[in-house]
Each structure stands twice: as C-alpha cells, then as structure tokens.
Amino acid sequence: MRNFxxxxxxxxxxxxxxLSGSVLLVIxxxxxxxxxxxxxxxxxxxxxxxxxxxxxxxxGVGVIIFSKIVDFLLENYEMYTRFTFLGLVLGTIPLFYKExxxxxxxxxxxxxxxxxxxxxxxxxxxxxDLFPVITDPNLFQSVLLGFAVAGSSIVPGVDSAVILSTLGxxxxxxxxxxxxxLSILIPAAFGLGIGVLVISFLMNKLLSKFYTVTFSIIxxxxxxxxxxxxxxxxxxxxxxxxxxxxxxxxxxxIFSYFLGDIKxxxxxxxxxxxxxxxxKSNNDTDNV
Numbered sequence: 001m002r003n004f005x006x007x008x009x010x011x012x013x014x015x016x017x018x019l020s021g022s023v024l025l026v027i028x029x030x031x032x033x034x035x036x037x038x039x040x041x042x043x044x045x046x047x048x049x050x051x052x053x054x055x056x057x058x059x060g061v062g063v064i065i066f067s068k069i070v071d072f073l074l075e076n077y078e079m080y081t082r083f084t085f086l087g088l089v090l091g092t093i094p095l096f097y098k099e100x101x102x103x104x105x106x107x108x109x110x111x112x113x114x115x116x117x118x119x120x121x122x123x124x125x126x127x128x129d130l131f132p133v134i135t136d137p138n139l140f141q142s143v144l145l146g147f148a149v150a151g152s153s154i155v156p157g158v159d160s161a162v163i164l165s166t167l168g169x170x171x172x173x174x175x176x177x178x179x180x181x182l183s184i185l186i187p188a189a190f191g192l193g194i195g196v197l198v199i200s201f202l203m204n205k206l207l208s209k210f211y212t213v214t215f216s217i218i219x220x221x222x223x224x225x226x227x228x229x230x231x232x233x234x235x236x237x238x239x240x241x242x243x244x245x246x247x248x249x250x251x252x253x254i255f256s257y258f259l260g261d262i263k264x265x266x267x268x269x270x271x272x273x274x275x276x277x278x279x280k281s282n283n284d285t286d287n288v
Contacts (some may be wrong), residue, residue, distance in 0.1 A: 004058040011062020022156040038200035082244040087252020116220025146188035150195025
C-alpha cells in the first residue's frame with residue numbers, strides 16, 4: 001500500500017510540466033530499487049514483480065486522476081499552475097542534491113554538474129528546432145518514439161515533454177494517443193518496452209559503478225530543464241496576479257520539500273509540538 005501511494009505521487013510528476021516522475025522516485029528512495037527490479041526482472045521474477053506491480057499501479061492511477069485536473073488548470077489558470085509547478089520543482093532541488101552527495105562526493109563533481117547543465121540548456125532551450133517535427137512517421141520513427149518516452153521517463157530530471165519536443169516527437173506523441181492511432185502506438189509500445197529494459201539495465205550498471213558522476217550529470221540536466229516549466233504566459237508585474245503567483249511558488253516549494261522527506265518532517269513536527277506542549281505546561285506550573 002505504501003508503494004501504491006508513492007506510485008500515485010510519481011504519477012503526478014509524470015504529467016506535471018517540468019516535474020519528472022523519476023526525480024520523485026529518487027526523492028522517495030525508490031529509484032535504485034525500481035531500476036534494479038526492472039533491469040534484473042527475470043533473475044528474481046516473482047520478487048521484482050511484487051515490488052513493481054503496486055508502484056506501477058499507483059503510477060497509472062496518479063496519471064489517470066490528475067491528468068484531467070492538470071489539463072483543466074493549464075487551460076484555465078496556466079500562469080498560476082505553472083508557477084505552482086515551479087515551486088514543486090524547486091522544492092525537489094535540495095533533496096535531489098542530497099542524493100547526489102550520498103556516496104563519495106567532492107568538489108570536482110561541481111564541474112560535471114556545470115558542464116551537464118550548460119549542455120542541457122544548449123540542447124533543450126536554444127535548439128528546440130534542431131530536429132524537424134515528425135507527423136507521418138515510418139516504423140523506425142514510431143519505435144523511436146516509444147524508446148524516447150522510456151528514456152525520458154527513466155532518467156531522473158529529464159522531462160518527457162521537453163525531450164520529445166526537442167526530438168520533434170511531442171506532437172506525434174500527443175496526437176497518436178488522442179486519436180488512438182494503433183499503427184503508431186503498437187510499434188511505440190514495442191520501443192517503450194525495449195527502452196525500459198535496456199535503459200534500466202544501463203542506469204543500474206552506471207549507478208552501481210559510477211554513482212556520483214552519473215547523478216552529477218543527471219542533476220545538471222535536471223537544473224537545465226527547470227526554465228522550461230514557465231512560458232510566455234508567466235510574466236510577473238506589479239499586480240495581484242504576480243503576488244498570487246509568488247505565493248504559489250512558495251507553497252509549492254514547501255509542499256514538495258515536505259513530501260520529499262515526509263517521515264522525518266512529521267517526526268520533527270511532532271517533536272516541536274511536544275516541546276511547545278511541555279513549555280506551555282511549565283509556564284502554567286510557574287503561574288500557579
């Protein structure tokens with residue numbers, strides 16, 4: 001049940017602009033377990049499926065429940081919604097950074113992060129027309145679509161919408177799902193399945209042998225994609241709408257940060273409440 005509920009949270013990240021579901025897996029402490037279970041699924045099939053099933057089921061529920069909500073909010077309150085998502089993304093940075101530093105971190109990895117961030121900005125922000133938009137794909141391009149979705153979903157901090165837009169596949173992705181175009185979706189599903197197995201296997205190997213440098217590269221890419229959360233509708237000025245937007249950023253940040261270490265944060269709140277109660281009790285005794 002715990003993994004099912006966490007899967008719902010990851011599902012929200014899977015549809016929210018800029019908020020990667022795989023980053024939420026990292027923050028929730030499930031990323032390495034998940035890619036290890038996928039990458040070695042046939043080695044201990046029963047155990048891996050028992051772990052993955054509730055997680056993926058929760059992911060599906062999260063996507064189904066919140067996709068319509070997110071679509072409604074983006075259509076009717078785009079500026080407020082995007083600033084809220086910006087706060088949610090910013091709230092994951094300290095927790096993601098803590099994960100990067102977990103094993104053998106030193107100052108040289110800041111250079112890796114910087115290079116990765118610059119490369120990401122150059123690719124995702126300045127070269128959006130690097131690849132032509134694909135509307136009538138051949139078989140290979142349909143398979144590539146599924147593989148790209150797998151890669152952008154598994155690699156933490158890489159937003160699917162940004163990656164697919166860069167590759168000229170986003171319109172194809174949205175359109176084929178909306179039209180339920182099986183001639184595209186079937187080969188894409190094949191590419192998705194192969195991509196999940198291959199990329200999970202590679203990520204599992206990279207993290208087991210080059211944990212810090214791998215996460216440093218991923219963290220840099222994650223930072224490079226954050227500006228893409230906002231668009232032309234997100235212009236601040238000296239008005240009430242801008243004040244509300246800033247408040248929503250703060251709320252999103254607090255919520256995301258709290259959620260990232262919810263167990264310890266709840267313990268801290270309980271400890272603080274006990275101290276306040278004890279202090280109040282002491283004051284009442286002194287007054288008597």
